[in-house]
Amino acid sequence: MGDMLYSSExxxxxxxxxxxxxxxxxxxxxxxIYLQDIDxxxxxxxxxxxxxxxxxxxxxxECSEKTWLVHINVNTCRDMRRSAWFRHVDxxxxxxxxxxxTSPIEEDDEDLxxxxxxxxxxxxxAILLYYYHDMSVKEIAALLRISSAAVSNRLSRAKTKLRxxxxxxxxxx
Amino acid sequence: MNEQKLRMxxxxxxxxxxxxxxxxxxxxxxxxxxxxxxxxxxKKVLMVMVLSFVTIFALSAAIAAVIISxxxxxxxxxxxxxxxxxxxxxxxxxxxxxxxxxxxxxxxxGDDYIAPMEADDxxxxxxxxxxxxxxxxxxxxxxxxxxxxxxxxxxxYFGLEQKKQGWCPSIMKVSKEGxxxxxxxxxxxxxxxxxxxxENDEVICVGSIISxxxxxxxxxxxxxxxxxNGRLVCENILDRQNVNxxxxxxNYQEEIVVxxxxxxxxxxxxxxxxxxVEQHKTYNVDGTVNALHLExxxxxxxxxxxxYSPTNNATHVSETxxxxxxxxxxx
Numbered sequence: 001m002g003d004m005l006y007s008s009e010x011x012x013x014x015x016x017x018x019x020x021x022x023x024x025x026x027x028x029x030x031x032x033i034y035l036q037d038i039d040x041x042x043x044x045x046x047x048x049x050x051x052x053x054x055x056x057x058x059x060x061x062e063c064s065e066k067t068w069l070v071h072i073n074v075n076t077c078r079d080m081r082r083s084a085w086f087r088h089v090d091x092x093x094x095x096x097x098x099x100x101x102t103s104p105i106e107e108d109d110e111d112l113x114x115x116x117x118x119x120x121x122x123x124x125x126a127i128l129l130y131y132y133h134d135m136s137v138k139e140i141a142a143l144l145r146i147s148s149a150a151v152s153n154r155l156s157r158a159k160t161k162l163r164x165x166x167x168x169x170x171x172x173x
Numbered sequence: 174m175n176e177q178k179l180r181m182x183x184x185x186x187x188x189x190x191x192x193x194x195x196x197x198x199x200x201x202x203x204x205x206x207x208x209x210x211x212x213x214x215x216k217k218v219l220m221v222m223v224l225s226f227v228t229i230f231a232l233s234a235a236i237a238a239v240i241i242s243x244x245x246x247x248x249x250x251x252x253x254x255x256x257x258x259x260x261x262x263x264x265x266x267x268x269x270x271x272x273x274x275x276x277x278x279x280x281x282x283g284d285d286y287i288a289p290m291e292a293d294d295x296x297x298x299x300x301x302x303x304x305x306x307x308x309x310x311x312x313x314x315x316x317x318x319x320x321x322x323x324x325x326x327x328x329x330y331f332g333l334e335q336k337k338q339g340w341c342p343s344i345m346k347v348s349k350e351g352x353x354x355x356x357x358x359x360x361x362x363x364x365x366x367x368x369x370x371x372e373n374d375e376v377i378c379v380g381s382i383i384s385x386x387x388x389x390x391x392x393x394x395x396x397x398x399x400x401x402n403g404r405l406v407c408e409n410i411l412d413r414q415n416v417n418x419x420x421x422x423x424n425y426q427e428e429i430v431v432x433x434x435x436x437x438x439x440x441x442x443x444x445x446x447x448x449x450v451e452q453h454k455t456y457n458v459d460g461t462v463n464a465l466h467l468e469x470x471x472x473x474x475x476x477x478x479x480x481y482s483p484t485n486n487a488t489h490v491s492e493t494x495x496x497x498x499x500x501x502x503x504x
Binding site: 042 | 177181182183184186187188190191194196197200201204205207208280326
């Protein structure tokens with residue numbers, strides 16, 4: 001995990017650069033799925049790294065760097081969702097807004113992604129944190145400040161809803 | 174949905190489809206620029222704070238008190254109603270609409286939702302806007318399953334099951350301010366089905382008692398009376414009437430009426446203060462009784478609701494359940 005206690009400004013900046021190189025892509029994708037808006041997702045990622053930079057000296061390695069950043073990223077996305085402006089903007093899913101993927105994508109995979117983005121946000125974040133970021137139930141519970149049982153409940157409900165959405169789209173296995 | 178497959182597929186879907194999202198090549202510079210400008214501003218603010226130290230300290234204490242209290246309220250605000258509706262499928266969370274809000278027993282409290290969870294031990298009183306008035310959490314309720322709430326003028330009564338070595342039925346009286354007044358714990362061989370609180374703050378429960386040693390022995394109907402202090406003062410097993418299970422109890426025109434099942438018959442009885450049967454009527458039901466309910470109608474009649482599964486005489490198999498209503502008069 002590495003020693004993250006830096007006294008010099010240069011070392012902090014170097015660490016920031018390193019974190020950006022390693023994790024910007026994942027955080028951007030997470031933020032996009034969360035906020036369903038490219039510009040907001042970029043703002044959220046910038047805000048995430050700004051918060052991380054401010055808190056670099058206080059990070060004691062209680063979890064992995066990625067988990068720490070995802071924690072900040074999810075909380076930032078949640079804060080943005082709560083803003084009055086966000087509530088008044090149409091956030092319906094339109095995958096065509098994204099240009100064609102750089103690699104071919106299986107139709108099933110695309111259906112799954114759209115189904116995940118159709119989930120209510122609480123269920124969507126549980127699926128994202130558990131299946132995409134490979135966080136444990138306990139870690140997710142700590143991040144979202146709910147109980148482990150509540151996390152399991154959300155995951156279970158999310159999978160049920162996913163199954164329903166996918167069946168509606170004519171896909172199910 | 175296979176867990177491993179879902180994980181792999183989601184990774185693939187996100188990484189492929191969202192590969193078009195390009196990273197910002199200038200993000201580091203922007204973050205550092207913002208952080209640097211914040212640092213300069215911080216130095217100016219620090220000077221002002223030093224000059225105004227006493228005033229800021231006093232204000233901070235006052236603000237902190239407000240923030241803390243608002244934070245606690247904020248935790249319960251905006252509760253998702255979908256998780257509160259009584260028709261949710263997990264039966265051990267119960268929700269009762271009071272005059273000015275809701276009381277919920279057995280649930281998991283999240284940041285902004287209340288969800289039914291198996292064997293949880295909290296009771297919460299919410300106003301009509303779903304803001305918490307109080308939360309009751311007690312070690313004695315740990316792992317309890319809630320199945321009934323009744324409300325009187327000055328208290329709530331909860332029917333629940335507590336997990337000891339086996340499951341023990343219990344009745345609990347809680348004040349309107351959220352404090353346990355008493356908790357009566359039954360024994361493992363008793364199954365309570367229904368109860369009422371009387372005008373003098375006693376509780377009469379009905380159900381059945383089973384044999385723990387011999388499961389082939391039929392259950393026998395039982396009536397319990399609990400006094401204002403939560404003590405058992407009367408217990409009656411209805412051996413003579415040969416009633417197996419009492420399902421329902423009701424206060425009707427100052428009489429206590431109970432309804433139960435005796436083999437294929439539905440029995441309706443009046444009981445006295447010693448929990449003994451005074452009058453007794455029976456009705457034949459062509460099938461297996463699933464549940465009974467006693468209720469006073471709006472025009473003052475007593476109705477017995479029977480949910481039963483009729484038996485197909487040709488195949489001798491129970492069919493889909495039906496409901497019948499019997500209006501009764503008490504002589």
